[in-house]
Amino acid sequence: METKIRSLRDDIDKLNLEILEKLSERAKIAEAIGELQTQTGSSHYDPVREAEMLDALTAANDGPFSDATVKSLFKQIFQASMQLEQEQDKKTYLTSRSKDRGDTIVEIRGTRIGTGESPVLIAGPCAIESKEQVDVTAAKVASRGVTLFRGGAFKPRTDPYSFQGLGEEGLKLGRAAADAHGLAFVAEIMDARDLPAFEQYADVLQVGARNMQNFTLLKAIGQSRKPVLLKRGLSATIQEWVMAAEYLLYEGNPNVILCERGIRTYEPTTRNTLDVSAVALAKQETHLPVVVDVTHSGGRRDLLVPLTKAALAIGADGIMMEVHPNPAVALSDQKQQVDFDSFDAYLEATGYDKKLTPDRHEVYGF
Amino acid sequence: METKIRSLRDDIDKLNLEILEKLSERAKIAEAIGELQTQTGSSHYDPVREAEMLDALTAANDGPFSDATVKSLFKQIFQASMQLEQEQDKKTYLTSRSKDRGDTIVEIRGTRIGTGESPVLIAGPCAIESKEQVDVTAAKVASRGVTLFRGGAFKPRTDPYSFQGLGEEGLKLGRAAADAHGLAFVAEIMDARDLPAFEQYADVLQVGARNMQNFTLLKAIGQSRKPVLLKRGLSATIQEWVMAAEYLLYEGNPNVILCERGIRTYEPTTRNTLDVSAVALAKQETHLPVVVDVTHSGGRRDLLVPLTKAALAIGADGIMMEVHPNPAVALSDQKQQVDFDSFDAYLEATGYDKKLTPDRHEVYGF
């Protein structure tokens, strides 16, 4: 019996190599076709042609594989050939990490994100509510060495009756406060038609989780050169998130920062579930910087410090968080923003107090 | 022991009524304040005032409740009072079902959705690909009594390199095919700036799952009077979905149809998980018609018939599905669209063949 099996296995081994030979030959021809198609600008994928080939194969099939199995196997072969044809294209998937391309470093008014060295901190109130509120917060974060100041002027709110932000007036207040304290200004954009105002007042265009697949918006701001902070959608896969970044790069904007902000799961204790694996995989598969929004990930003040530690340990290039002079009376996110004392405690507990240089803006001559 | 407990319980009973009396008295004063605030247009919710009251209470608290419990109890009391103040507002939540308001019936070129009688069927290809494709499909569905024809001209695609639809040209082809066969035309809008073209060519503005919380888009089409088909987001809660509809009604567009299309879960066998409870709850909590997209819910042809049966049984006002002359070569959704023979079989298996009246467009004089 053993001998018999061994002999049959030798036959299989021979056939394996013969099949490989045929497959390689087929692949070379497919490559040649692919090149011709690229020259004529026609698509590599031709479903009609594929259907015809499968029909011919199942017509010729006498078993023992079922027609379905034959179809499935040849679809794999077609796909492998097509991947071969697209490998150059793939190398040019603009977000993909590849040998000949280093990490993208996004520079924002002197702060560089994605260097692999000291992580950045983006801090500020959830929403810009008044001149005074935005000014004291900017002063506070600047005094601790923060260089990137966030503050929402247009707020995406589930309920139409909730505070929707101060709009363009908020942008101006944010810009003024940032300028007064030598900060760069990060604000969320929700409408392509607001792009001119953001070009004027903001330094970073934030795309919120709800707009991650607002392709219209992505295409518009892909044509800007302003750095973009692209949040992962509420329940977007990593692949969908990276493809959203691909839209931006494809339109010509290379300054993209990915932002993990927790995903929607069944767990009720936290507002979202921070997906640290996504940070590791985004760093591994793309060349873009990745930051983590620890405020929205957990939705709890008591998780800000531990989530920051985990995010930095897994390789995040920075952290985003919300600070407010008086969270209890904030117009949004009351439970999540920290006050100034807690912000000081946060910096100490996370080690950020040693990573940030409070006198930096003097160095850079602001 | 029993007697002792009984006596203590009598004390509790008396205190219960005394507390109720005080609470009611408090509530009446709160109502009076609420009315004054409504007159002055100021917000009912004043977090600073609330913080002061809580401080006063915890300062006065001698136990046995902890300060945290006192705060928590009084927050409940404040909230209940505020709800009272907002009850009128609440009655005017525009999407809410209420006694004095019947079911919304949306009329589209003679077809009425939400009557509680015969369910509608919205059918057509995923994407409009060519004049011929859209025309033969329109002819097919019209011949079976369908009156609502769907077809995408602008396609939201995860990958920027996928077929993105024919754009405005697609809208024109869809309009022409619909007109030629006496159909109303349903198409997805992704950009507020395209609204004029949709006003001209489409009968129903579809908002896709990825744009359900694109508030910019919602506000824009809320100002149109075209019927809107609002899909539930990939992982939107029922509350978020209804609030997205509230944006539309708030802006002035009463012609809103909700569309359940499955939610994202861990189950890998189906593309999404059809949430029939959401259909029942949306019908129960709102006055809007609800339809179910059975094509995207399951993402499988073999589930179209059973999901349709379940959706109609639970009270859906209609079904949306995708039909294509040759799904195998479709430019999108190859696995989900049905061909014409399967469409005939679908109508029979679901009983739709008896619900639709093939000669209707003659009746209506198209």
Next chain:
Amino acid sequence: METKIRSLRDDIDKLNLEILEKLSERAKIAEAIGELQTQTGSSHYDPVREAEMLDALTAANDGPFSDATVKSLFKQIFQASMQLEQEQDKKTYLTSRSKDRGDTIVEIRGTRIGTGESPVLIAGPCAIESKEQVDVTAAKVASRGVTLFRGGAFKPRTDPYSFQGLGEEGLKLGRAAADAHGLAFVAEIMDARDLPAFEQYADVLQVGARNMQNFTLLKAIGQSRKPVLLKRGLSATIQEWVMAAEYLLYEGNPNVILCERGIRTYEPTTRNTLDVSAVALAKQETHLPVVVDVTHSGGRRDLLVPLTKAALAIGADGIMMEVHPNPAVALSDQKQQVDFDSFDAYLEATGYDKKLTPDRHEVYGF
């Protein structure tokens, strides 16, 4: 150019057929090996042999496919061959629907589940709490034609300090009440060591969601011949659920009823999300009866009627629900059980009043 592509495509067509020929030849030999292995009782899958074949192939590979692609393609080929070897085994996947096997009908004291005709109703309290409670409930449901009476004696509770059921005493009370009113008795088993008591007192062994992958329990009750009601796990895939049933059939118990009871998702409005697709797919892929627990699916009384309609429309063979003489004081599931008046209303609203025959137990001579 066109001509050139056409000529290359002809070459591909020829190669396709040659590859198919080799693959078929290979598959026949693999089948022969498989038969020999089945005779010797050795496993079809031999990872060492597979690793050697892949090494030989990549050693021989000169491109253009990368070694990884060659490995991947041949793994597909190996898998297809192995599937072929296992096809008989697969036909003997005991849960799989196949031509030569009709629907399984489980008979419980005269009630037949899975006939495709009138759906059954399983009703009774969440937990058996007292002689009186179980008796009046049994009387009530029997008076309405219900033949299957549920009631928990051993309760799986998240919190160790919650009411854990009356244990064996509860089983006896349930049995007595069932006997008094001509009912079959369904009770949840949590421990293999309790099987003798269940053999004596229960007619159906319910496996709860939390125990769906308690393989020890599955193996034990697979050796019984009592009908088993196997609930889907809290977040089990359909495949995992069917494989849990396979454990039961494999051990020799053919009397398995699948029970969908909602899955855990992010949606907070319902306790679980009823997955109707799972009902359709379980009916399609297996020959087992499928019932739906509408009480736990929604966790809301106001969803019992609509969920029942959807479940029956999609092909469920029956419904399970909870009835209690006074839900407000029940020791568990207060929010979900219905009282007797609501039970009457439920029967009417769902049409069950016409499907059940109240005098049935006389007919059957109880």
Next chain:
Amino acid sequence: METKIRSLRDDIDKLNLEILEKLSERAKIAEAIGELQTQTGSSHYDPVREAEMLDALTAANDGPFSDATVKSLFKQIFQASMQLEQEQDKKTYLTSRSKDRGDTIVEIRGTRIGTGESPVLIAGPCAIESKEQVDVTAAKVASRGVTLFRGGAFKPRTDPYSFQGLGEEGLKLGRAAADAHGLAFVAEIMDARDLPAFEQYADVLQVGARNMQNFTLLKAIGQSRKPVLLKRGLSATIQEWVMAAEYLLYEGNPNVILCERGIRTYEPTTRNTLDVSAVALAKQETHLPVVVDVTHSGGRRDLLVPLTKAALAIGADGIMMEVHPNPAVALSDQKQQVDFDSFDAYLEATGYDKKLTPDRHEVYGF
């Protein structure tokens, strides 16, 4: 107007204090009742009594609150009172962190988990497959300073036809290998009836994710004094996981180690989603040590290092991972186990090489 509002607010302030007084008085009486109930061993929660009180209140209610609001407010008050009654009980929730109780440190043959100092490493093959395999792996991990050796003898497998482990023979092989190399032995228990064998051969009883709510098993091993490694269920909430630990402590076993192993989400790129927040919250809410299974969390070798870094940064007391002499031919988890070279690389990349002391077993005199 302002003056009017201010005057009404003064009335409210007075009423607030009066309500507080009544509530406190009520709470004191409730406490007294609670004490009496504790003496008689009767439950604090009496739903019938509660229903009667609510009836009395709604009967007395003249508005402006609706009866529903009155019920809801008083339920809050009842609950707060009951929490007060249970506060001692609560302090004695055995898993809860409290002032008077330090961190639990579990000691296993000289290795201490939960000290807050150097994290432990639990390593070994997924399944024990043969004497040689388990021996070389034990030798390998011991040579690198690992002191806790894992290896499954009873394997929970979705498919009944998959390799189910060597059973008791596996336990013996694991014990022998552990002894030969001075290691403690961690093995998964699936059946309460196997406890005597585990008492004899294993040092740590692992409860797998699928058995986290197998309350029968929890009760049984709660009566052992062997340390237990309790994995979080596939989609268990943090609360459910902690309550499962409560079962163990309640039964008398204080030696419980919690193990986060990723939760089931929609994300397809990783097998599970590691929930680092759960680690932080479990450490914060309980006094038990928490370790992280990085092998099952990601299900990918390329995530072992980054997930380990994140887990340790957020405060995990240790890591569990799978090592196999030849993962490609392993009988389970082929894609996730690492070979010996990769294990060395892992230790270096995570810094574990500096945390473990390879000569430790000499120190401890093994």
